[in-house]
Amino acid sequence: MILYLYLEGARYAYTWDEGQLGLTALGVMRGEVPHRDLFDSYTGLLGVMGGGLFASLGVDSLYLRLPLFFALVVAYPFLYLTLSTFKRRRESALITLLTFSVSAVPQLGPTPVPLFSPLVIISSCSLWHYLRGGTFLWLLVGGGVTGILTGVKITGVYSILANLLVLGLATNRLLAVSVGGVTIILLGTILPSLQWGDIALSTLPLCASALLVVTHLFRRTPSEREFLAPLASVIVGTSIPIAAVILWFASRGALSDLVEGVIVRPKTRILFTQIDSPPIAAWIPSILMVGALGSAFTVRPPLRYLISLSCIAALLLFPSSLLSHELYRTLPPLLSLIPVAVIVSKRDGADTAVDQFAIVAIVQGAYLWLNMIPYSDPAYGASLSGVIFLAAFVLVELGGIKALGGGVVGALALGVITTSWFRGVPFSYDGLAPAHPQRGSIYVDEEWSDALARVCDIIDTRSGRGEQIFAGPDLPELPFFCDRPPSMNLVHDFFAPERARDHLDELPSNRSISLIAINWGSNFSPKYDEGRLSEMRRAFPNSETIYYRGRVLWEIRWRDPT
Numbered sequence: 001m002i003l004y005l006y007l008e009g010a011r012y013a014y015t016w017d018e019g020q021l022g023l024t025a026l027g028v029m030r031g032e033v034p035h036r037d038l039f040d041s042y043t044g045l046l047g048v049m050g051g052g053l054f055a056s057l058g059v060d061s062l063y064l065r066l067p068l069f070f071a072l073v074v075a076y077p078f079l080y081l082t083l084s085t086f087k088r089r090r091e092s093a094l095i096t097l098l099t100f101s102v103s104a105v106p107q108l109g110p111t112p113v114p115l116f117s118p119l120v121i122i123s124s125c126s127l128w129h130y131l132r133g134g135t136f137l138w139l140l141v142g143g144g145v146t147g148i149l150t151g152v153k154i155t156g157v158y159s160i161l162a163n164l165l166v167l168g169l170a171t172n173r174l175l176a177v178s179v180g181g182v183t184i185i186l187l188g189t190i191l192p193s194l195q196w197g198d199i200a201l202s203t204l205p206l207c208a209s210a211l212l213v214v215t216h217l218f219r220r221t222p223s224e225r226e227f228l229a230p231l232a233s234v235i236v237g238t239s240i241p242i243a244a245v246i247l248w249f250a251s252r253g254a255l256s257d258l259v260e261g262v263i264v265r266p267k268t269r270i271l272f273t274q275i276d277s278p279p280i281a282a283w284i285p286s287i288l289m290v291g292a293l294g295s296a297f298t299v300r301p302p303l304r305y306l307i308s309l310s311c312i313a314a315l316l317l318f319p320s321s322l323l324s325h326e327l328y329r330t331l332p333p334l335l336s337l338i339p340v341a342v343i344v345s346k347r348d349g350a351d352t353a354v355d356q357f358a359i360v361a362i363v364q365g366a367y368l369w370l371n372m373i374p375y376s377d378p379a380y381g382a383s384l385s386g387v388i389f390l391a392a393f394v395l396v397e398l399g400g401i402k403a404l405g406g407g408v409v410g411a412l413a414l415g416v417i418t419t420s421w422f423r424g425v426p427f428s429y430d431g432l433a434p435a436h437p438q439r440g441s442i443y444v445d446e447e448w449s450d451a452l453a454r455v456c457d458i459i460d461t462r463s464g465r466g467e468q469i470f471a472g473p474d475l476p477e478l479p480f481f482c483d484r485p486p487s488m489n490l491v492h493d494f495f496a497p498e499r500a501r502d503h504l505d506e507l508p509s510n511r512s513i514s515l516i517a518i519n520w521g522s523n524f525s526p527k528y529d530e531g532r533l534s535e536m537r538r539a540f541p542n543s544e545t546i547y548y549r550g551r552v553l554w555e556i557r558w559r560d561p562t
Contacts, residue, residue, distance in 0.1 A: 001076055001100070005069050009108055010062055013442040015435055015452065017111050018061040019477030020491045022439070025050025025064065026480070035261035036254040039489050042112055043262050045151035045245050050110075061480075062441040064110035068118075075118035076100050082125040083394070085132075086353035094410060095393045098312065103386025106328070107379045112153040116368060117386035119145050120159055124364045124387065127166050128357050136233040139167075143237025150238075151245040154262045155371050157186075162367035163234055165213065166360050171227035173217055180213065183367075190373060197277025201329060202373045205336035205366035205388060212340045212362060265495055275376060282326035283334075289314055290334045294341065296396065308396050328378040332385035336366060339391040354394060361391035436481040451546050451553055455517065456482040458544060462558040463515040470507060470516040472500075474523035475554070487513050493525035500525075504532060508539035511559075516540055518555040521548070 020041060027038035028051025034040035040047050046067070053063040076096055083092035099121075107114045126142035146163055149156030161179050168176030183206070191199050249258040293311035296304050339358050346355070365387035372380055433449035435442050436456065444452075459482045463469055468487040471478040479486040487510075493500035507513065516536060518528065528536070537543070540557035547553060 002073060005072065005108070009065060009069060010442050011108070011429075011432065013061070013435060013440075013444045014109060015440075015444060015448070015477040015481070016474070017109055018064065018435065018440070018442060019475075019480040021046065021050055021064050021110050022059075022061050022480040023476050023486065023491075025054050026059065027051070029054045029059075033249065033252045033254045033257070035249075036252075036257035037489075039491050039495070040261060041265075041491055042153045043151050043156075043245065044249065044258065045148070045241070046110075046112060046153075048245075048248065059439055060441050061110070061435065061439060065108060065442075068108065068110065068115050071115055071118040071122075072100075072104055075121045076104070078125055079121050079390075082128060082357075086357070087394075095390070097410060098393050099386050099390045102389050103383060106382035109379075112149075113371060113380050114383045115152060116149060116156075116159075116371060117383055119149055120162075120364050120368050120387050121390070123159060123163060124357075124360045124390075127163060128360050130230070131166075131170050131356055131360070132353060136230060139230055139233035140237035143234040144240055147238040147241035151241050154266055158367040158370045159364065160238055161186075162364045163238070164231075165367075166363050167227070167230060167234060169213065169216055169359070169363075171230060175227060175231065176213060176217060180210070187370075194374060195277055198372075198374065198376060201277060201333060201376055202370055204333035205362075205369045208336045208340040209363050209366035212344060212359065215344045216359070277376070278326045278329050283330045286327060286330040286334050289331065290338060293335075293392070293396070294338050312393075312396070326378070328381035328385065329372075329376055332381060332388045333369065335385075335392050336362065336369075336388050339395050342395050358391050358394050361387050361394065365391055439481050439483070447548060451548050452477070452481055454544075455546055455554060455556060458556050458558075459484055459515060462542075467515075468513055470503075470513055471519070472517075473519055473525040473527065475517060475519040478517050478554070492523075504528075504536075508535050515556070515558040518557070520552045520555060 020039075024034055024038060024040050024047035028034065028047050032038045034044045034047045049067055050064050053066060054060075057063050076099075079099065080092050080096040083095055087095070103117050104114075123142040123145040126138045126145070130136070130138035130142070142163055143160075146156055146159040149159050161183055165176055165179040165183075168174075168179055187203070191203070194202075246255070246258070249255050289311065292307060292314075296307040296311065299307065339362050343355055343358060343362075365385075368384055368387055371384055429443055431446050432443040433446045434440050435444045435449055435452060437453075440452075455478060459469060459478070463484065465483075467484065469479060469482075469484045470487045472488065472490075473493045474491065476486070476491050478484075487507075488500065488503045490496055490500060507516070518533070518536070520527075537557065540559050542560065543555060543557045545552055545555055
């Protein structure tokens with residue numbers, strides 16, 4: 001795994017992500033505070049860690065990925081060791097490899113979402129160890145990990161609820177019911193602003209896990225053992241990293257700014273960052289695949305093993321298929337139905353180590369999948385699907401797979417690792433180039449690298465060092481990679497439209513800004529209207545247009561020399 005991260009960890013870069021997180025980390029390194037002095041899309045912990053890494057190692061976007069690499073290196077060996085306590089080593093290694101290949105490989109970017117799956121795996125394994133007779137230390141670890149998630153992005157509260165629900169299932173029915181009620185209230189404030197397709201996409205695993213929870217509670221009463229001590233352990237573990245983040249902001253007089261950044265802005269994000277739901281036809285291959293896998297539980301060996309192998313092969317091959325974009329959105333929620341159906345159908349309860357692990361993974365995976373709200377991007381689906389796949393893989397009958405069969409599936413998993421459409425040709429940097437000579441050791445498409453280099457050359461020539469530039473809408477990568485402070489402290493105009501409008505009104509007369517960059521590529525905020533563009537072009541009459549794959553990407557404009 002370390003070798004793989006070493007060989008492939010610098011690939012797969014969205015310069016927009018690197019730019020927005022890089023600007024936040026730069027600000028923290030210089031003593032600025034997220035949400036008060038600079039814009040931060042997330043809670044703040046990621047920016048603080050990025051600032052520390054820049055201060056320690058230097059300014060390079062590759063360093064922003066180190067928290068993810070560390071989480072992966074911890075999570076998957078821990079998963080293997082946990083699985084080895086109730087499955088054979090060969091099966092444990094295979095399941096670990098399968099889970100890594102479908103969730104960790106497709107996205108190794110610096111944003112919070114890729115970080116969620118390995119951290120939730122750590123939390124799930126820790127909870128399982130406690131449920132099987134472990135000490136309260138496991139609950140502190142499991143809670144602490146979800147606290148870190150929340151410090152990274154406020155949607156980490158979903159995983160906090162998942163922890164409490166799992167604990168309630170084991171110890172106290174009232175706790176489980178209370179968590180369910182809180183979940184309903186929380187979703188009631190979010191879902192009305194979504195399309196029906198997005199609601200179905202994001203909540204199907206949660207609905208499936210709700211069926212499991214209800215069945216589990218009615219089938220067997222929780223042990224009703226003393227639950228205050230374990231509950232306190234989870235709460236203490238969760239609170240430590242959250243309290244650390246709050247104290248960091250409070251010590252800098254920015255507590256109200258933190259509240260604004262993590263409570264108010266997410267509501268705005270939900271309204272502006274939605275993408276179209278998968279078309280109905282896109283669900284058909286997923287339905288067929290899940291139906292075939294589900295049938296494996298209704299037949300006897302060796303047909304069961306043949307179906308399981310075939311379905312796992314299909315699951316592993318789909319990332320490189322033409323339908324992979326939609327499959328990564330539609331398959332995981334449907335796949336969550338299989339482990340739920342298997343456990344619910346058991347008449348003798350679900351008390352084995354395998355069943356308990358699957359229950360923990362089902363609940364955790366369902367809450368984790370809520371992070372698809374509101375941006376149900378395929379790359380997000382890939383990163384968030386790991387725990388759902390894990391629950392299914394754990395329950396799939398691998399016991400009858402001989403060395404040859406295990407080798408075939410292992411080879412398929414390695415095939416996905418090396419051929420995923422998300423990452424292009426494996427272990428090859430042909431056609432790729434560093435995003436920037438000094439600040440971008442990450443590798444991007446060569447044409448994109450050339451475009452970014454050309455813009456930085458123009459900025460170096462047409463603006464003074466340390467001089468602010470305007471880049472918008474939604475264009476943080478240029479100020480970061482070209483080493484110029486942005487004139488407007490917004491990653492997205494839609495977060496503060498009035499402030500963005502006032503800044504644009506003042507732009508033509510603001511002589512301290514000699515260069516602007518207009519984004520014609522992808523963005524969430526509305527593009528500027530013709531009247532606004534005419535004003536900008538009159539004030540900044542000189543220009544050069546940057547193209548990417550035959551389309552206008554950026555329009556760089558600067559004033560006449562004085």
